[in-house]
Amino acid sequence: MKKIILLAVVMIFALTCGFAYAKDYEISKKAGDLSVQVNIDKNPPVTGINKMNVAIKDTGGKAVTDAAVAVDYGMPAMPGMGAMNYKTQAALKGDKYMATINFSMSGPWSISIKINRGGKTETVKLNVDIK
Numbered sequence: 001m002k003k004i005i006l007l008a009v010v011m012i013f014a015l016t017c018g019f020a021y022a023k024d025y026e027i028s029k030k031a032g033d034l035s036v037q038v039n040i041d042k043n044p045p046v047t048g049i050n051k052m053n054v055a056i057k058d059t060g061g062k063a064v065t066d067a068a069v070a071v072d073y074g075m076p077a078m079p080g081m082g083a084m085n086y087k088t089q090a091a092l093k094g095d096k097y098m099a100t101i102n103f104s105m106s107g108p109w110s111i112s113i114k115i116n117r118g119g120k121t122e123t124v125k126l127n128v129d130i131k
Contacts, residue, residue: 031115031122033059038113038124040101044131047106054090054097054113063095067117071099075109103130 025043029036034056041051052071056064069092074085084104090097090113103109113124 025128027126029124029126031056031113031124032120034064034115034122035061036113036115036124038111038126040128045103045109045128046131047103049100049102052090052099052101053093054099055095056097056115064115064117065092065095067097067115069097069099070114070116071101072112072114073101073103073109075105075107078107106130 023043025040025045027038029038035058037055037057039053039055054069054071056067056069058064069090070087071090072085072087074083077083086102088099088101090099092098101111107130109128109130111126111128113126115122115124
């Protein structure tokens, strides 16, 4: 009986640790000939500050570090509430672009990542449900 209780306690502990170290919210998309991987530090993203990093690779798999990356995010208008739209610039750190986004309320948000490189702009769009 003690072994069963001990096994149950160990399993509960392992599950709790697994939830505490859940993976980031991650999505991969194409933008023209670029491969873009977006990570948000919370999964699911939550109301308040979330850190986002954007990894961009060219067709050869090489990291793109010569682009200007802007993040536009917002929530559409709803009854009794106007639309919310925000913009931030992503700064290059290493081989990834980092941005801080602040979701002011829960619900459906759209994110548009604009990558300007060599006078050409590519856009990645995604939707997230903020908790």
